Amino acid sequence: MENTPKSKVVLIHCPVYDNEAVFEALQKGINLLGGLEAFVQKDEKILLKPNLLRKAAPEQAVTTHPTVFRAIAKLLREQGYSNLLYGDSPGSVMTPFKVAQAAGLKPAADEFNLLEGDFMNGVKIDFPEGKAVKSFSICKGVVDADAIINLCKMKTHALVRVTGAVKNTYGCVSGFNKGAGHAKYPDADNFSKMLADLNVLVKPKLHIMDGIMAMEGNGPGSGDPTPMNVLLISADPVALDSVFCHLVALDPQRVPTNVYAEIYGVGKSHSKDIEVVTEDGVITCEEAFAKYGNPKFNVNRGELKKENPGKKGRKPHIVKEKCIKCGICVDICPVEEKALSMDKKAGTIPQYDYDKCIRCYCCQEMCPQKAIEVKTPLMVRLLGTKVKSKRK
Ligand code: SF4
Ligand code: SF4
Structure with missing residues (x-):
């Protein structure tokens, strides 16, 4: 080599x-x-x-x-x-x-x-x-x-x-x-x-x-x-x-x-x-x-996690004010039983079922309104900080 x-x-x-x-x-x-x-x-x-x-x-x-x-x-x-x-x-x-x-x-x-x-x-x-x-x-x-x-x-x-x-x-x-x-x-x-x-x-x-x-x-x-x-x-x-x-x-x-x-x-x-x-x-x-280079470029620089961060870690969230209820995120979700649902007739904002969600973020990729953000829950962020500060 x-x-x-x-x-x-x-x-x-x-x-x-x-x-x-x-x-x-x-x-x-x-x-x-x-x-x-x-x-x-x-x-x-x-x-x-x-x-x-x-x-x-x-x-x-x-x-x-x-x-x-x-x-x-x-x-x-x-x-x-x-x-x-x-x-x-x-x-x-x-x-x-x-x-x-x-x-x-x-x-x-x-x-x-x-x-x-x-x-x-x-x-x-x-x-x-x-x-x-x-x-x-x-x-x-x-x-x-x-x-x-x-x-x-x-x-x-x-x-x-x-x-x-x-x-x-x-x-x-x-x-x-x-x-x-x-x-x-x-x-x-x-x-x-x-x-x-x-x-x-x-x-x-x-x-x-x-x-x-x-x-x-x-x-x-x-x-x-x-x-x-x-x-x-x-x-x-x-x-x-x-x-x-x-x-x-x-x-x-x-x-x-x-x-x-x-x-x-x-x-x-x-x-x-x-x-x-x-x-x-x-x-x-x-x-x-x-x-x-641009050291301020906004990108996730955290450590790679081996496990599916799924159930504890980062989750997609809908910013209600931006959502136009088009349903694209629901249609694109690749999980068979859909991890996102909405009542199109009633015009509701899609709801996540995080137990079904595999965290592929296809919904976030395809939302035309930039209405879906991927975030780490506050508790996980706080615990992560605690673990890091203990290590010091
Ligand atoms: S794709 Fe975006 S705008 Fe359309 S319903 Fe989903 S979150 Fe709302
Ligand atoms: S992250 Fe993937 S599995 Fe979860 S709701 Fe979005 S498209 Fe469906």
Whole structure:
């Protein structure tokens, strides 16, 4: 392991969502990695896989920004790549292309003649070599492609702390099977093991993270946009996510997707194994933090808990004043007998049954009103403080 080359993560400073500026930044970044042909070939059918979690305007920082999506589409077309498609399986049953329309990606897709991949139908893929999961239902659009370029967004995540390159591949899993995956692998560790296997299976060739305007706080759907002013590009999704962690002063080892994806051989998560390539030369992860980082970025930096924090720990809560009683959270809840209920006719606010709730936070991800917050109950917080102060 000592003699294996370090994983390269390109970091390009890019403070604005301007078509030309983002294109120039992306082109520079990909050239620093050896050019597109180091990753994808001109005779391949290439899938662009943005983050299309749910319908949201670009400025909400929920989805991959259209300028980043446009920049890679333009670069591929200019360099003679002719067989391009795009798509993602959103968190709800909504067609990805309605989400792409709302997220501003559709005009770029039309401008560069990107075909819509089939993300409504799944294909069961046996995966006997999987360590945690032996088969997946993968969207047909993914199966149809020869190569994937993963266009992830820099965001926080209630279950696994951050969502980046590794987590973004979950949109390759078809429709309701994503909810079933949450129900089957409800805690952060097991969910991350499943994601690590998924990354071994779908293995995108290149990962591009839109970290120009990131999301902090109540992510991945209800947090606050905050500028991080960077594009990160790498063939190693774990190294890329680790650089993201460094930039926000989060120990990469406290992110279970990094930990298990490294164990499963997807990539490298330790700073000694990563070099950050910038226009001004190669720097370390620590130097990248000093130059481009934000120590105040609002993200959960607490210790990883092995157990499902479920019954005692963090819980989703509805902020009544923000709730419009749309029922999306109830529909999305993957628990068979529903851990959320509401009387739609009477127009009541959904109620949680915390005994049934598996703490997957799908409801929080998909609420369009940012009305669901994930909180640690006061007693648990107080007891946690007591335990810590005894240890001193
Ligand atoms: S999804 Fe959000 S707004 Fe809609 S009912 Fe649930 S909490 Fe209320
Ligand atoms: S109520 Fe929310 S957090 Fe609980 S199981 Fe349902 S979707 Fe997951």
